[in-house]
Amino acid sequence: MTKHERKETPMKALVKYAWEQDAVEIRERPVPTPEAGTVRVRVHTVGVCGSDIHMWHNSQSASSKGTLPVTLGHESAGIIDAIGAGVEGWNIGDRVVCETAASICGECALCLSGRYNLCPHREGYGLKRDGAMAEYLIAEPRVLHRIPAGVSFTTAAMTEPFAVAYNAVVERARVSPGNLVVIQGAGAIGILALQVAILSGAATTVILGTDVDTHRLQIARELGATHVVNISQENPAELIATLHDGFGADLVVDATGVSPALQQSMELVRPGGAIAKVGWGPQPLGFTLDPLVKKAVTLYGCYSHTWSTWENVLRLFGEGKLRTDLVLGGVYPIEEWTEAFSAMQRGDNIKSVLRMPFGLENEEVSA
Ligand SMILES: NC(=O)c1ccc[n+]([C@@H]2O[C@H](COP(=O)([O-])OP(=O)(O)OC[C@H]3O[C@@H](n4cnc5c(N)ncnc54)[C@H](O)[C@@H]3O)[C@@H](O)[C@H]2O)c1
Ligand SMILES: [Zn+2]
Numbered sequence: 287m288t289k290h291e292r293k294e295t296p297m298k299a300l301v302k303y304a305w306e307q308d309a310v311e312i313r314e315r316p317v318p319t320p321e322a323g324t325v326r327v328r329v330h331t332v333g334v335c336g337s338d339i340h341m342w343h344n345s346q347s348a349s350s351k352g353t354l355p356v357t358l359g360h361e362s363a364g365i366i367d368a369i370g371a372g373v374e375g376w377n378i379g380d381r382v383v384c385e386t387a388a389s390i391c392g393e394c395a396l397c398l399s400g401r402y403n404l405c406p407h408r409e410g411y412g413l414k415r416d417g418a419m420a421e422y423l424i425a426e427p428r429v430l431h432r433i434p435a436g437v438s439f440t441t442a443a444m445t446e447p448f449a450v451a452y453n454a455v456v457e458r459a460r461v462s463p464g465n466l467v468v469i470q471g472a473g474a475i476g477i478l479a480l481q482v483a484i485l486s487g488a489a490t491t492v493i494l495g496t497d498v499d500t501h502r503l504q505i506a507r508e509l510g511a512t513h514v515v516n517i518s519q520e521n522p523a524e525l526i527a528t529l530h531d532g533f534g535a536d537l538v539v540d541a542t543g544v545s546p547a548l549q550q551s552m553e554l555v556r557p558g559g560a561i562a563k564v565g566w567g568p569q570p571l572g573f574t575l576d577p578l579v580k581k582a583v584t585l586y587g588c589y590s591h592t593w594s595t596w597e598n599v600l601r602l603f604g605e606g607k608l609r610t611d612l613v614l615g616g617v618y619p620i621e622e623w624t625e626a627f628s629a630m631q632r633g634d635n636i637k638s639v640l641r642m643p644f645g646l647e648n649e650e651v652s653a
């Protein structure tokens with residue numbers, strides 16, 4: 287193992303310490319030492335995810351209960367700063383992002399067939415494993431990806447949510463050029479899915495939001511959405527009936543996080559079309575699913591991403607084909623995490639990112 291001079295000094299980490307509202311604070315934790323077969327990443331920038339905000343308010347879904355205390359965060363970008371025994375192919379100073387599946391069994395049928403995002407033993411950063419809202423993070427080489435030259439840490443820290451969008455729109459539902467795509471939800475996932483749908487050749491895109499999304503819908507327009515609809519004021523079905531052949535959307539992406547959105551997806555999708563359900567919906571449903579049958583709709587559950595998803599997103603970043611500038615609402619030192627989280631919650635920011643001390647010293651290190 288490579289020694290690091292700051293090893294004995296505690297690091298700052300944003301920690302959830304109890305299953306209670308607001309039980310999140312910056313704590314000092316020991317700098318982790320990479321075991322054999324792992325590396326240590328010095329975190330430069332880390333994105334705030336809706337799931338981190340849920341952990342703050344203790345409104346995470348029952349399936350998101352890990353082991354406490356746990357350091358939050360899973361949208362990291364940084365450099366390798368120490369390497370455990372037996373790791374080959376990686377060097378100190380490599381600029382990397384880390385996938386979220388911190389630990390998988392590696393032996394089950396899902397892992398062996400490359401679908402390790404679905405491994406029942408998967409342990410994610412910021413939930414069951416200490417996450418990236420800290421100065422240092424431990425990672426298995428399996429989860430590392432190189433940040434392409436010229437791509438900033440800030441952009442790279444958005445690889446994970448783009449990978450969620452890419453998985454839903456490209457790997458699961460497969461938008462075809464010329465399609466009509468409706469996206470429900472103008473949060474980070476909806477806005478990124480919009481970009482991936484446009485890149486995939488959607489002829490017409492419609493993004494739906496609520497009153498809290500006025501600013502986000504404006505950004506969606508700047509990103510190329512053909513239509514934006516505030517569903518608190520307008521019924522999107524009327525608009526969609528006027529688009530293409532009037533039968534509805536080839537694909538509806540649910541990126542809302544509320545169960546009733548599925549009722550709307552079923553209304554807006556065309557017969558023979560598809561729904562990609564990315565948003566969770568802990569609320570029980572109170573409506574019939576018969577439109578799925580009557581319209582012969584394909585419903586895709588979309589969860590997480592795998593190695594090739596990350597490589598594709600990073601390649602698109604490298605080629606400048608995905609916009610992160612309009613998505614990024616603010617860069618905050620880790621000490622200002624409450625404002626970073628709150629600005630997303632208010633709808634002011636689509637995405638906030640936190641800078642670790644290392645990131646503040648080295649604004650945008652590029653290879
Ligand atoms: N499946 C996965 O792998 C995965 C990964 C990341 C996030 N998610 C989930 O995706 C969902 C979206 O994430 P986010 O971070 O963008 O959330 P967010 O809360 O920032 O955005 C949700 C958006 O949906 C809007 N909305 C709510 N109800 C609506 C409705 N009926 N019609 C249209 N818009 C509506 C809200 O106003 C908001 O803009 C969440 O449920 C999140 O947990 C899933
Ligand atoms: Zn995330």
Ligand SMILES: [Zn+2]
Nearest residue numbers: 391394397405
């Ligand atoms: Zn497994």
